[in-house]
Amino acid sequence: MYEGLTSVGAVRRLWSGETELYRQHLLRLDAESRRNRFGGAVSDEFIQRYAEPAALDGAVIYGFFVDGVLRGAAELRPLAPAGEAEAALSVEREWQSRGVGTALLERVLLVARNRQIKHLHMICLAENRRVQQLARKFDAELTFQSGSVVADVIAARPTPVSLMRELVADSADLAIAMLDVPSQLAKRLDHTKRPPESPQPDHERLMLVDNWR
DSSP, X not given: OOGGGGGTOEEEEOOTTOHHHHHHHHHTOOHHHHHHHHSSOXXXXXXXXXXXXXXXXXXXXXXXXXXXXXXXXXXXXXXXSTTEEEEEEEEBGGGTTTTHHHHHHHHHHHHHHHTTOOEEEEEEETTOHHHHHHHHHTTOEEEEETTEEEEEEEOOOOOHHHHHHHHHHHXXXXXXXXXXXXXXXXXXHHHHHSOOOOOOOGGGOOOOOBOOO
C-alpha cells in the first residue's frame, strides 16, 4: 500500500545504535504533536529519557526516512500479558496524510503477526480523529475510556510466507541502514564544524511541527 512513497523516502527498521535518530525525531514534535503521541504534554527532558537505549529495550521501531532523516516512526512494545503489545506512531507535518502512517503500521502488524501477538493496542486522545481513522483501516475495534480511545487490532496468525516477508524486508533494511551510515556521519561532522549561531529573539524562533497521521 505504500509503494508510492519509495520515490521520495523509504520505510525500514531501526537497528541498535540508531536510537539517536529516533530521539531527534521525537524532539522535533511540537506541543500538540507531542500531546497526541504521548497522550499528554511532555518536555524535552522526558523525551531524552524515553529514547534512551535502555528504555527502548525490547521495542521494535520502524521509520520513514527521507534523505537519511527520520520523518516518521512506529514503535511496537510487547506488554506483560502474552500475546499483547502496544503500538505508537509519529509523523512530521510535511509527511502527514500521504500514507506514511499506513505504511508504518503495516510493517508493525507484520512483526506482531510473526511474534504471535494477537492483540495490538493503540491508545490516543478522544479528539485525535486521524489515529482513529487509521486504526479503522485495519478493522480495529475502538473503545472510549476517560477521554482516551483504545484501538484493538487483531493480528493474523503467522505463516511461512509472513515469516519470509519479514526476513527479506529486515535483510534489505539492514543493508540500507549500513549504506546510510556514511551520510549520517557526514551530517554530524558538518554540524560540528558550523560556527555557533547568534541567539534570536523569542518571537522570531520557528517551531517545527508534526503529527504521526
